Amino acid sequence: MHAWLCTTPTGVDQLQWTQLPMPTPGPGQVLLEVKAASLNFPDLLIVQNKYQIKPPLPFVPGSEYAGRVVALGDGVSHLQVGQRVACLSGTGGFATHTLAPAAMCMPLPESMSFEEAAAFIMTYATSHHALMDRGQLKAGETVLVLGAAGGVGTAAIQIAKAAGARVIAAASSDEKCALCKEQGADLTINYSQGDLREAIKAATDGKGPDVIYDPVGGDYAEPCFRSIAWRGRYLIIGFASGPIPSLPLNLALLKGASLVGVFWGEFAKREPKANASMMMELGQWYEQAKIKPVIDKSLPMAELHAAYERMGSRQVKGKLILTNNE
Ligand SMILES: NC(=O)c1ccc[n+]([C@@H]2O[C@H](COP(=O)([O-])OP(=O)(O)OC[C@H]3O[C@@H](n4cnc5c(N)ncnc54)[C@H](OP(=O)(O)O)[C@@H]3O)[C@@H](O)[C@H]2O)c1
Numbered sequence: 001m002h003a004w005l006c007t008t009p010t011g012v013d014q015l016q017w018t019q020l021p022m023p024t025p026g027p028g029q030v031l032l033e034v035k036a037a038s039l040n041f042p043d044l045l046i047v048q049n050k051y052q053i054k055p056p057l058p059f060v061p062g063s064e065y066a067g068r069v070v071a072l073g074d075g076v077s078h079l080q081v082g083q084r085v086a087c088l089s090g091t092g093g094f095a096t097h098t099l100a101p102a103a104m105c106m107p108l109p110e111s112m113s114f115e116e117a118a119a120f121i122m123t124y125a126t127s128h129h130a131l132m133d134r135g136q137l138k139a140g141e142t143v144l145v146l147g148a149a150g151g152v153g154t155a156a157i158q159i160a161k162a163a164g165a166r167v168i169a170a171a172s173s174d175e176k177c178a179l180c181k182e183q184g185a186d187l188t189i190n191y192s193q194g195d196l197r198e199a200i201k202a203a204t205d206g207k208g209p210d211v212i213y214d215p216v217g218g219d220y221a222e223p224c225f226r227s228i229a230w231r232g233r234y235l236i237i238g239f240a241s242g243p244i245p246s247l248p249l250n251l252a253l254l255k256g257a258s259l260v261g262v263f264w265g266e267f268a269k270r271e272p273k274a275n276a277s278m279m280m281e282l283g284q285w286y287e288q289a290k291i292k293p294v295i296d297k298s299l300p301m302a303e304l305h306a307a308y309e310r311m312g313s314r315q316v317k318g319k320l321i322l323t324n325n326e
Pocket of ligand 1: 039040041042122126147148149150151152153170171172173176215216236237238239240241242262263264265311312313314316318
């Protein structure tokens, strides 16, 4: 087997496509032939030692992937050799084969391709947990999604629409805004132009969004939080732009508003039953065509460096996929 190996987490350049012995699954594990893996923002951070989880070295990055079960470890009875599954295990996906924890493997419906499956769990679970659980989004409310053309952003647009909300999608170019419209956004704001507060005011008849979904952070956070509606919920998803913003707390008082932290991975660990029922609902929404992963590009696994470059330079619309040849 081959894998992209991270020996020193100093950036993307040090990753080497390395030949490794084929591993044998231990108890509770399965050996997967990886068909497709997706690039999530944490995959960019983890190889630079900037992510909150720091795996022991050396490690194979690639948090989320889909493939076929090749071998079962002891005690695995709910999966079969040959079965198609997706898994989000944090590492291991940028490879031809990987050992996956069987308990975290999600069997795939026939209708879901490996590419879509590799693009599903992280973004949809994060956005569903954020909007529906942490944000208590109701039908008829207005949601502002920042970084709306990205991975979690496109999932947030689709989920908010499925929940009956009105969606304002904000992104950095007209091209990205056009993609957001295709995903169901009612209105778009190109936040690289003009005054963001004025644009939000105009888009909400001066009332402000009920829920703000923010995976970007940086300079957008304060003008957005200042624009939130009475009893608004500001969902803190991530800081893709780099800086972690600070906010004057009087703004929360003035609007009776809440700043709400969202950490889907920890939620899944601490509240597995609630996470399982959420994943079940997402599976049903996929089958009902209410949600569908947006694939930016599928690149061969060998082009991982180019994929990282595309994500780091803010070019990705939806999700980037890396595939192994059939
Ligand atoms: N809290 C959780 O449980 C959780 C779970 C998953 C992901 N996240 C976080 O959510 C964030 C987004 O993840 P993602 O996978 O959706 O990433 P993504 O697809 O790359 O989207 C991030 C968006 O951020 C915007 N952005 C602004 N400045 C940027 C910069 N300097 N570099 C890159 N992007 C920049 C871009 O949109 P514009 O160009 O339109 O501004 C981009 O589309 C990350 O911070 C990630 O860690 C959090």
